[in-house]
């Protein structure tokens with residue numbers, strides 16, 4: 001019977017790499033239920049074996065449950081391109097600087113970009129208010145679809161797009 005003492009420690013050694021993911025997980029209660037079930041099945045196996053009528057089925061099901069939990073809680077790659085940028089890095093002065101540098105050469109009342117006599121589609125980023133009011137389209141064009149800057153003529157970097165993303169997700173504030 002001493003085998004049962006090993007059940008839980010063994011499970012947690014198998015899962016030790018995921019430990020923080022377990023208690024921090026959105027479905028931690030469900031994970032706990034499944035892991036307890038897996039533990040109980042191992043116990044069922046050892047009890048049966050002790051009586052000399054062991055079937056491997058409980059052990060296999062238990063292993064599958066543990067594997068299933070592990071697979072389910074493996075962290076997914078986040079869609080944000082650069083997670084090292086926190087919203088604090090995306091303070092508005094930086095966002096304004098980026099938009100002025102990468103977008104406003106075309107999107108301003110008096111475009112400086114050669115060949116542009118008027119802002120394309122009438123879209124201008126002259127003031128902080130212009131930028132804030134159009135935060136969603138800016139995000140859509142320069143982060144989600146990356147069609148802007150058109151042909152990336154102004155050489156916008158991935159890092160700048162990530163900053164716009166962080167700023168937008170944090171509420172597109174202007175202070």
Ligand code: HEC
Nearest residue numbers: 102103106113120121123137138141142148149150153154
């Ligand atoms: C080199 C010039 C140029 C630069 C730089 C530029 N754009 Fe544009 N933008 C255009 C042109 C041209 C159009 C019109 C495209 C069209 O007609 O489909 C446009 C259209 C848009 C539109 C309207 C899209 C729509 O479908 O209605 C938005 C929003 C926009 N740009 C945002 C930006 C943002 C944000 C940046 C900077 C990250 C930027 N643009 C940089 C030239 C530019």
